[in-house]
Amino acid sequence: MKNRICRVCKSTAVKPFLDLGNQPHGDSFIATKDLNEHEPHYPLRACFCLDCTTAQIDYTVPKEVMFEYYPYVSGTTRMLKEHFEKSTERLIKKLKLKKGDFVVDIGSNDGTWLECYKNTGIRFLGIDGAKNLAKIANAKGLETWPKFFNKKIAQEVIAKKGGANLVTAAGVFFHLEELHSVTEGIAELIGGTGVLCVQAIYLGEMVNIGAFDQIYHEHLTYWTLRSIEHLLGYYGLEVFSVEFFPIHGGTIEYLIAKNGVRKIEPSVAAMRSKEKKLRLGDIKTFEKFGARVWEMKKELIPILRKYKKKEKRIFALGAPIKGSTLLNSFGIGTELVECAVEVNPLKIGKYIPGVRIPIKDERTAGEPDAYLVLPWNFLPELLRKMESYIKGGGAFIVPVPKPMVIDKNNYHKFTKK
Structure with missing residues (x-):
């Protein structure tokens, strides 16, 4: 469904800045038996709202298509596990959470973040639409409701479990088709004293490093402090703390x-000042990015x-959804990349959508002359591993x-001493 009306402020002053053409949903990996079936393609265009400065895509693939069966599993990445462990310790200390308090994790995936609360005495609940x-x-x-969170589900949680002291949403806020219903539901769920923790890929860093492959159909919105504050303002919410983390190529944590x-902590004013210097409220910044x-x-x-x-073999290392964007946008298929290798059993034996690159088991595929590193945001972990x-x-x-090549001659430049 095409939507040239701003997802946040409903303005029609929404201007495209990057058109990546029609692409399949990047996580719709193809089974061998389905290779001859029709593969749906949808417009993938990034746009900018001239009124509230929210970056967004203008076409919505229904959430049921994208998320009811979801192949991304949080627990497969050690770096992400460690990030959640540290986040849990930091939030418990900062927010003074105690035994008996209640945490709700929206978009809880396989429960990787929930698991960090297991021995704390803090009650927890996961909610994720991926069955x-x-x-x-x-x-x-790890108690998890297989539902898409919205205002109605928030009220159900309150009725059955009570209000939440903390609601977490990591890698979720850019996925939300029901953006306003979800935000309103969270406002009810945290009541007068609870806190919402949003961790999201930071648009400012995307622009800074050129991470266009973070643009895909699951990511409906791309947040800055300014744009998320506009959304929160409708529901009597405000950001009181901002912190940057390098994971996922640059992630911002908003405490709300x-x-x-x-x-309000000094970090909020500092981020506003930084965004002004980066000109993240100017469409020209995004046109240059495009x-x-x-x-x-x-x-x-x-x-x-x-x-x-030179008749050298190239494999793709990993088959993340960002890789689907890059491969399809640049027209890279099996004529250049022989296969992709994965550790995720939900992807092995299937094909990357669009470009139809086969996905093999990393443990048995052998080694090529070079890997095209699609999950480049985990480069330090991959360099240690390999x-x-x-x-x-x-x-x-x-x-x-x-684009660059890392080999034995320059490897030392990319590893920490």
């Missing part, structure tokens, strides 16, 4: 409460072709932020 992931979480003893309940994407293509394709010309491969003559082709 396959909710089943995994429940099997681990009812107006006047929490003291133009930069096609320069990246001009740099990446020759690197891949150089390897193929140090012997690099030192043995293999190479990483990293597409973002600037």
Whole structure:
């Protein structure tokens, strides 16, 4: 469904700044038996609201198509597990959470974040519309409702469990088709004294490093402090703390409460000042970002072709949804990348949508001459994991932020001492 009306403020002053063409839903991995079936494609256009400055895509693939069966599993990434563990410790300390308090995690996936509360005495509940992931979480003893959160579900939680001292939403706020219903529901759920913790890929860092592959159909909105404050203002909520984390290529944590309940920390004013300097309220900033994407293509394709010309084998390392965006946007198929390798059993044996690159088990696929690193946001972890491969003559082709090759000659520049 095309939507050239702002998802936040309902303005019609919404202007496109990057058109990535028609693409399949990036997580709709194809089984071998379905290779001859019709594959739906949808417009993938990034736009900017001239009124409230929210970046967003203008076409909505129904959430039931994207999320009821979801192949991304949080627990497969060690770096993300560690991030959630540290976040839990920090939030318990900062918010003075105690035994008997209640935490609700929206978009809780396989329960990776919920698991961090297991031995704290804090009550918790996960809510996730992906039935396959909710089943995994429940099997681990982590109570999870297989539902899409909205105002109605918030009221159901309150009726059955009571209000929440903390609501967490990591990697969720850009997914929300029912954006206003969800935000209104959260406002009810946290009551007068609770806190909402939103962790989201930061638009400012996306623009800074050229991370266009964070744009895909699941990501309906892309947040800055200014734009999320506009949304929160409708529901009597305000940001009282902002913190930046490097995970996912740049993530911002917003701590949010009812107006006047929490003291506004200096980090909020500092972020406003930073966003002003970055000109994140100016459409020209995003038009430059859009133009930069096609320069990246001009740099990446020759690197891949150089390897193929020498009859070298290239595998994609991982098959994240961001990889679907990059491969389909740049027209990279099996003529350049032989296959992708994965550890996620929900993806192994299938094909990347659109470009139809087969996905093999990383443990049995063998080693190529080079890997195209699609989950570049986990580069430090991947370099540690595959140090012997690099030192043995293999190479990483990293597409973002600037296409480059990491091999045994320059490996030391990208690893911490």
